[in-house]
């Protein structure tokens with residue numbers, strides 16, 4: 001099963017199992033990170049699943065889509081590798097992906 005490295009807002013890092021087919025948001029939320037609010041449940045309408053993708057993974061993860069991009073623009077914390085984690089599907093090719101949970105807006 002692919003592994004996902006998650007860094008929380010305090011800088012603590014943990015490796016979690018992230019089953020293929022789940023989104024990165026679902027894997028983080030289901031592993032008990034209460035910072036991952038994901039209020040809309042993955043409908044790409046709340047931006048409370050904002051993460052920063054590690055620079056080594058940015059190309060593999062890709063760029064945000066149109067709606068996602070618009071939502072990220074509304075965040076005070078948007079950075080060059082910002083993504084909404086509900087829009088990233090876990091796959092074998094992302095084994096070892098490292099993301100940091102963005103500060104709360």
Ligand code: FES
Nearest residue numbers: 040042046047086
């Ligand atoms: S969970 Fe709401 S936008 Fe990702």
